Amino acid sequence: MKTHKIIILASALLPFGPAQGAPSSNVAWTVETHSLVRKGDASIGAKIETVETEDVNACTDCHGKGGAEPDRDKHPTLAGQVAAYTFKQLRDYKDGTRENRRMNEAVERLTNEQLAALAAWYAQQPVPTVEVDADETVSEETLRLVFRGDKKRLIQPCASCHGRNGQGAIIDVPAIAGQNVKYFVETMKDYAGEKRTNDIYSRMRIIAKALSRDEINELAVYYARLGNEQSDGSNQQAAAQ
Ligand code: HEC
Ligand code: HEC
Structure with missing residues (x-):
């Protein structure tokens, strides 16, 4: 039926989420x-x-x-x-x-x-040290997400974009090593809940949605510690670019 087709087409074009069809970034x-x-x-x-x-x-x-x-x-x-x-x-x-x-x-x-x-x-500026609870542990499974990802959930390894040391990469991939644990967790939740929608091609929204809350917490702890290991001032990766 013709009308049926039109309805399907219209709903496929309807914007969804807070972005309402707007571009994720004008940059x-x-x-x-x-x-x-x-x-x-x-x-x-x-x-x-x-x-x-x-x-x-x-x-x-x-x-x-x-x-x-x-x-x-x-x-x-x-x-x-x-x-x-x-x-x-x-x-x-x-x-x-x-x-x-x-x-x-x-x-x-x-x-x-x-x-x-x-x-x-x-x-x-050199990467500063951040506070990390010494009791927090990071499981083997979470480490696997960093370096291998998870094919079943279509999660690419974090390191493939953010670098092996979480130092960021071209063009606009951020350094995440040394980021505050709480901010890291908050912003991942914002990506997952479509509250932060400025990632081009939904690169982070797709990944954040696939992760569990525990995995996000552990990833935040992992990257905060990774930054602390590097924060002797030698990690001025961004300045070197
Ligand atoms: C396909 C490349 C890609 C992969 C894989 C990827 N990221 Fe990202 N990530 C990005 C980009 C690009 C941004 C910046 C997006 C924007 O402009 O908001 C980003 C942003 C972030 C941010 C926000 C940083 C900030 O300062 O606000 C966090 C945290 C983050 N990623 C963590 C992760 C973790 C953890 C993983 C692995 C589970 C991961 N990313 C995998 C490309 C990637
Ligand atoms: C009243 C407090 C406040 C002031 C003043 C402020 N910021 Fe922020 N800034 C924040 C908060 C809170 C966030 C995280 C917001 C979010 O989740 O989007 C943020 C986020 C950012 C980010 C994104 C970081 C990332 O990793 O994605 C940048 C860059 C930034 N601020 C730079 C600045 C600059 C430059 C100024 C001055 C012109 C400034 N801020 C003034 C509170 C502030």
Whole structure:
């Protein structure tokens, strides 16, 4: 029947989830974008992070100097992060494709050049140590997810994108070693629950949905410890790019 077909077609086109059919990010990795990020001036970023206005706190109030001392562990560590990743997140907050009221407000007034400057500044900072509960254990099965993935659930190994040391990779794949446990868990839950939808091609949403809560907790602990092993200042991977 003709009408039947039309209904099916219409429902296939209907947007679903909070993204409502909007693109997950407006950032296109064109030559211009790459060159903007590459030219980011870290010394300008160092200044911008301390600026506060009447209605917006300074970045340092929440993330600490150089993004290395978040005032709460729910706030992400930004130090040592891949510059292109940080730039993309800041643009996504500015465009509203990543939603967080405080962050949307924090970047509202900043130009793309200023966002690139901040990204360059954070990339130069050494990865700080983060608190990890010494009692937390990481199972063999979870380690397998890191290096082998799980074919049955179509989970690619984390290391295949984020690097063997969780140091991040081209273009916009973040460093996850050294990230705060609580933020790591929260943001994975946000991907799984479609609250964070700015990952291009749903790369992280698909994976986060396939993981159990326990696996996410253990992965967060694993990567926090991995960062601590590297946080003697030798892990300035992002700066080297
Ligand atoms: C009032 C506290 C607050 C202020 C001020 C603030 N941030 Fe944030 N920032 C947060 C929180 C909370 C998150 C996590 C939000 C989320 O889950 O999307 C975040 C997320 C981020 C992220 C994403 C990190 C990641 O790993 O994906 C970046 C980058 C960032 N902030 C940079 C900045 C910069 C640059 C400024 C200043 C212009 C700033 N923030 C000001 C609280 C703050
Ligand atoms: C196909 C490549 C790919 C694989 C495999 C992958 N990731 Fe990701 N991951 C990404 C990309 C790209 C982003 C950034 C997406 C965005 O812009 O929000 C990301 C973001 C993240 C974030 C958010 C970082 C932050 O600072 O907010 C976490 C945490 C994370 N991944 C953990 C994992 C874990 C754990 C695994 C393995 C179970 C994994 N990823 C596997 C590509 C991948």
